[in-house]
Amino acid sequence: MQFRTRAIHVGQEADPTSGAVVPPIHVASTFVLPAAVGPADYDYARTGSPTRHAFEAVMASLDGGARAIAFASGMAATHCVSMLLKPGDHLVTGTDIYGGSWRLFNDVLSERGISVSAVDTTDLTAVQAAIRAETKMLWIEPTGNPLLSVTDIARCAEITEAAGVLLVADNTLATPVLCRPLEMGADIVMHSATKFIGGHSDLLGGVLVARDSEIGEKLHWMQNATGAVMGPLESFLCCRGVKTLELRVHAQSATAMRLASWLQKQKSVKRVYYPGLEDDPGFATAKKQYHGGCGAMVSFEVDADV
Numbered sequence: 001m002q003f004r005t006r007a008i009h010v011g012q013e014a015d016p017t018s019g020a021v022v023p024p025i026h027v028a029s030t031f032v033l034p035a036a037v038g039p040a041d042y043d044y045a046r047t048g049s050p051t052r053h054a055f056e057a058v059m060a061s062l063d064g065g066a067r068a069i070a071f072a073s074g075m076a077a078t079h080c081v082s083m084l085l086k087p088g089d090h091l092v093t094g095t096d097i098y099g100g101s102w103r104l105f106n107d108v109l110s111e112r113g114i115s116v117s118a119v120d121t122t123d124l125t126a127v128q129a130a131i132r133a134e135t136k137m138l139w140i141e142p143t144g145n146p147l148l149s150v151t152d153i154a155r156c157a158e159i160t161e162a163a164g165v166l167l168v169a170d171n172t173l174a175t176p177v178l179c180r181p182l183e184m185g186a187d188i189v190m191h192s193a194t195k196f197i198g199g200h201s202d203l204l205g206g207v208l209v210a211r212d213s214e215i216g217e218k219l220h221w222m223q224n225a226t227g228a229v230m231g232p233l234e235s236f237l238c239c240r241g242v243k244t245l246e247l248r249v250h251a252q253s254a255t256a257m258r259l260a261s262w263l264q265k266q267k268s269v270k271r272v273y274y275p276g277l278e279d280d281p282g283f284a285t286a287k288k289q290y291h292g293g294c295g296a297m298v299s300f301e302v303d304a305d306v
Helices: 003-009 050-063 074-082 099-112 124-130 153-163 213-226 232-243 245-264 283-289
Strands: 067-071 090-094 115-119 135-140 166-170 188-192 206-210 269-273 299-302
Touching: 003 050, 003 232, 003 245, 050 067, 050 206, 050 232, 067 074, 067 213, 074 099, 074 188, 074 206, 074 213, 090 099, 099 115, 115 124, 124 153, 135 153, 153 166, 206 213, 232 245, 245 269
Parallel strands: 090 115, 090 135, 135 166, 166 188
Antiparallel strands: 067 206, 188 206, 269 299
16 A cells, blocks of 8 residues: 555554444543453553554554554653663764753763763764764664754664664654655654644654564563553544645645745845755755655754844
8 A cells, every 4th residue: 555545544444333434532541351361452551552553553554664652752752762771871862853852862861871972973984983882772863953964864774783783763854754764774763743743733742663573562561661651632633643644744845845945045044954955965865865855844044144
C-alpha cells in the first residue's frame, strides 16, 4: 500500500462489536482477563490499550519500523530513549537541537553520571572524532531546530554501525512523509506528535519507532516501568491527524519554500535558514534525503542596521 493509504487504514480496522468504521476511544483502565491462566491482549492501560495500539500500529508502518511506542509527550519519549544509557556511558548529540532535548541531555543526564558531547553533526569528521570507547548513542536531528541544519543520516549510520553505537533521529520537523531515518540506518526515530503528526494544536504526545523488535521491546518495558504513556483521547486524535499528514506536510513545505524565497528578497532580512534554498549549506543533503519538500519551518535573521 502507498504511504497515504497506510496512513488512513493501518490500525483503523472497523470495530468488531458495532461495525463502526472509526475505532472507538477506549477509556478503560483495566480489562477483563480470560478465565484460563495465560497472557491477555490487554490487562492494564499503562501497559497497553486498543486506542494507543492503533496509533502505534500506523506509526510503525509509516516509519518502516518493527515497533512503535506512544508517549505522553515528545520529551517523555526522549527521556525513555535516554534511559537506555547508564552511568559511565557517553552520548554524542548535535548543537542544533530542540531546547528541551538540550536541557535533558546537558542538565539531567549529567547528574546521572552520563557524559555528553555536543558537535556539529553536519560535520562528519567532528562526529567521528567525538565517538569514543564509552560512547553508546548518537542523537541527531536530520533537520535541526532552530537553524534547520541538515545532518546526513546515512553517513552518520555508517559511523555508528562501525562503532557499535545506537543512532537515534528526532524526525519531528520532517515527519515520515518527507524522511524515514530507519530506512537510512537509524536504530530509533522519535517524533513529537504534538507538532505535525497531531496537526491541530490540541494534544501533547510523542512516539518512538524502533527498527528492530529487540530495541522496541526494551523501550516498551522502560515505558511500562516509568508510566509516561499516551492517553486514549490523544491516541485517537493522533490517528485522526495521521490521516491528513501527507497532504498537510506537502502543503506546508510548499508554503515554507515560497516564504523563504520571499524573505531572501527583503532588505530587512540578513539571512534565511531553509534547506530548500539552493544556496543553503544543507541543500545537497536535503535533496538526497528528503522527498516532497523540506518541511514547514523557516528561520531567519533580521538585519539590525536596516
